[in-house]
Amino acid sequence: ILDQWFESEPLKATLATDAVIGAMTSPHTPGSGYVLLHHVMGQLDGRRGAWGYVAGGMGALSQAIASAAAARGAHIFTEKAVCHVLLGKGGRAQGVVLQDGTEVRSKLVLSNASPQITFLELTPQEELPKDFVQRIQQVDTRSPVTKINVAVDRLPSFLAAPNTRDGRPLPHHQCSIHLNCEGTHLLHQAFTEAAHGHPSSRPMIELCIPSALDPGLAPQGCHVVSLFTQYTPSVLAGGRPWDEQARNTYADTVFDCIEAYAPGFKASVVGRD
Numbered sequence: 001i002l003d004q005w006f007e008s009e010p011l012k013a014t015l016a017t018d019a020v021i022g023a024m025t026s027p028h029t030p031g032s033g034y035v036l037l038h039h040v041m042g043q044l045d046g047r048r049g050a051w052g053y054v055a056g057g058m059g060a061l062s063q064a065i066a067s068a069a070a071a072r073g074a075h076i077f078t079e080k081a082v083c084h085v086l087l088g089k090g091g092r093a094q095g096v097v098l099q100d101g102t103e104v105r106s107k108l109v110l111s112n113a114s115p116q117i118t119f120l121e122l123t124p125q126e127e128l129p130k131d132f133v134q135r136i137q138q139v140d141t142r143s144p145v146t147k148i149n150v151a152v153d154r155l156p157s158f159l160a161a162p163n164t165r166d167g168r169p170l171p172h173h174q175c176s177i178h179l180n181c182e183g184t185h186l187l188h189q190a191f192t193e194a195a196h197g198h199p200s201s202r203p204m205i206e207l208c209i210p211s212a213l214d215p216g217l218a219p220q221g222c223h224v225v226s227l228f229t230q231y232t233p234s235v236l237a238g239g240r241p242w243d244e245q246a247r248n249t250y251a252d253t254v255f256d257c258i259e260a261y262a263p264g265f266k267a268s269v270v271g272r273d
């Protein structure tokens with residue numbers, strides 16, 4: 001699809017990131033065109049394909065939903081894990097039992113836990129149609145994404161567009177910044193490594209700096225950097241565990257890549273998660 005519309009390889013590769021983001025696919029994988037459509041079909045403030053930041057960080061969105069619900073009489077309980085869904089006659093949901101043993105009766109149960117948790121762990125299996133359970137078991141939710149949240153003590157300065165002396169955010173700091181996406185072959189190569197069980201040696205990186213637009217997220221002069229990276233295989237080659245060492249090695253690879261585009265990035269890191 002991109003080849004039909006564009007000539008520039010860096011542009012095609014950057015757009016191709018939306019064809020693979022969050023999916024264990026290469027831009028060459030049939031069906032990746034749908035993933036691209038999925039990511040550009042939305043709109044924000046009437047602008048098609050636009051994405052935005054939630055003012056106050058993602059937590060502000062949950063808080064807004066929570067306060068809207070509370071204003072309409074909802075009671076919210078946190079740290080109350082559900083153990084199972086109570087079913088009555090004919091398999092009708094009648095409430096839930098919490099892990100602490102409390103029973104909560106209701107006419108309706110809505111679950112926003114994943115379909116696997118909801119139907120394979122929380123609902124008595126014998127009450128569900130066998131073919132439905134099988135279909136839930138077959139849903140493939142493996143993700144190649146590793147998200148890294150970083151706190152930095154200065155704004156990254158990219159070789160391609162160095163910071164000004166006053167260190168104020170430039171237009172590109174307020175957008176999503178795509179690294180290791182100069183050519184579609186790089187995305188394919190990063191995917192292929194992960195398909196063989198190895199984290200990409202040159203991962204696809206989408207870097208956002210929400211504090212460039214929302215300064216309240218970090219102390220003055222400091223910033224929060226959100227790194228959406230792939231590909232990390234869910235199962236490592238040779239059955240190696242995704243332990244602290246493996247996670248840190250991958251994070252170091254990502255940081256080395258960013259350092260090549262924005263020298264000084266690694267020295268600016270105050271913390272990472």
Ligand SMILES: Cc1cc2nc3c(=O)[nH]c(=O)nc-3n(C[C@H](O)[C@H](O)[C@H](O)COP(=O)(O)OP(=O)(O)OC[C@H]3O[C@@H](n4cnc5c(N)ncnc54)[C@H](O)[C@@H]3O)c2cc1C
Pocket residue numbers: 080081082083112113114117122145147
């Ligand atoms: C890496 C990544 C990046 C993303 N980026 C974006 C983005 O930029 N923009 C965007 O719009 N969307 C993004 N998404 C998608 C977005 O995060 C999800 O669509 C959204 O979080 C779904 O919300 P939810 O409340 O339905 O489910 P969840 O956020 O998954 O919430 C389900 C909750 O149920 C809880 N739970 C599970 N089991 C139990 C139990 N037994 N008892 C009680 N509670 C339980 C879980 O702990 C969890 O808190 C991203 C997703 C990922 C993974």
